[in-house]
Amino acid sequence: MAVSFSQSTGESLCIVIPALNEEGSIVATAERCKQFREHALRNRLLTEVDIVIVSDGSTDRTLELAQSVPDVRAIAFEQNQGYGAAIQEGWRTSDCSLLAFLDADGTCDPMVFEDLCLQLKRRDAEIALGSRMGPGSQMPKVRRLGNRIYALLLGILCGRSVTDTASGMRVVRRSALPRLGSLPTGLNFTPAMSARALLGGLQVAEVPMSYAERVGESKLSVLTDGVRFFCSIVDAAFCFRPDRPFTLAFAGFLIMALLFALYPTEFYLQHGRVEEWMIYRYVCACLAGGISALSLSAIAICHQITLLGPQAETTDSFWAQTVSRLFHGRSIGIVTMLGLASAAAVLWPGIVEFTTTQTCTLHWTRLITGASLILFSFIAGGTGIVLRVISLLSSECRSAADDCATPVLRLAIDDEFSAPERAMCG
8 A cells, every 4th residue: 555645745756867868768767757657646645746858968869759758848958067967957947845866777766766755754854865785786896886985985974874875866855955055067966965965964864776787888987987976075074074084184193193102102111212213203103293283273274164154053063163162262372382382491402502502412302392392383373363363254244244234334335335336235
């Protein structure tokens, strides 16, 4: 017995089929979508199902065949604009509350849309996607491996993951689009959406689905598009959770610094000296420590910047807040001065010796330690200044926005400035 999705929600669905030279499969894919539409309307799963084919600059008979399918809308791009651009154009032409797409190559079964729509309701999710990673999937092994790597990367960056980050079949609530931000127009549309959804705190549901061997030649380049998919996930992390990549860098280099410093420290505590060959470990430890400090600085700066954006409420985190507080107020000035004072104390014997004798026999451990303390002090002080500048600019922007909202001032603006100038104040 079918479970009604529309009885309580009245949802309508727009299915977009992006197609680039898919003359061998486009008619069959469209007809299968029409069969799902008949099934959905007959069983009152949905109130409306709009099917749109977008020919993305096809040079074969794809557009001609698409236009020949009854009760299916066809949109034509004269030139290729990209997989993501085709999907978003199809969505733009529809007013349905649920937006979906599936590949035109015959690999996906449109009947899965029923489970995807039901999962949106049952799990109160914003996005439902079909996972092609099940045991019966005919996905090539190379692409399956790539999907597992992307899923692992997403899991590390945001603590959540999906098994099929690049699934070419999914349903999205129209109301969730603003929270996804600006999506790319190319084949990296799907992994970018997955990353932005998870990093932006959207609820994502997965439904296992079968995956058949495609009709025709694949447009996907394993190497080129694989790198583009990877970059899309990283870009989304920097946009929605910029503290995560830098947190990983901070933790990794801090552990590295401790491991490099462990043996020289142990040797010094036992013998009261260090061996000359340990300079390599010492330098590596200080270098890793410096990168770790820079990563901590980047976390604080990124956190302050994200507070200015539209995703401030969903991207804020306790860890980023805590790090940011370390670089604010009088505390950062005190830390900076203590660091410089410590560096001066470590280097002072060498400074005195060089001033009086024009030579310096200061041991390399003191020199490297002093230089590292100076570096860390300037990183801390510089970060504090940058955060202060961002805070001041943020206050100025808010003040200007408030002024523009003041009725008296708005009247003055209307009288004194031209239309383009008034537009700057909203």
